[in-house]
Amino acid sequence: MKGKIDKYGHLYIIRVRAEIAQFCPLHDNDLDGRLHVCGDWCPLFGEPYPHTERRNPFNALDLSTELTGKTALSLCHTTLIFDEFTDEREETNENI
Helix, strand or coil: EEEEECCEEEEEEECCCCECCCECCCCCCCCCCCCCCCCCCCCCCCCCCEEECCCCCCCCCCCCCCEEEEEEECCCCEEEEEEEEEECCCCCCCCC
16 A cells, blocks of 8 residues: 655545545534544644564564564554555654
């Protein structure tokens, strides 16, 4: 699966024909019927991180992991695993 976070922090999944914006499943529609785009404005929207898997999932005592070369993104209901992922947001060095 391919995906991206655009420069505004909105999540898109890239399909064969287009980039499809993902909408928030928890947020009610506005009074005018607009949906809210899934994005980094939400406290349940995680930061992308390198995906790992257990080296030996059949051995409960072996907890070692290895990188898969994929990117994971934790959201409110699930964690998405992307084969290709782009984060277009600009880095900020502001102290909070």
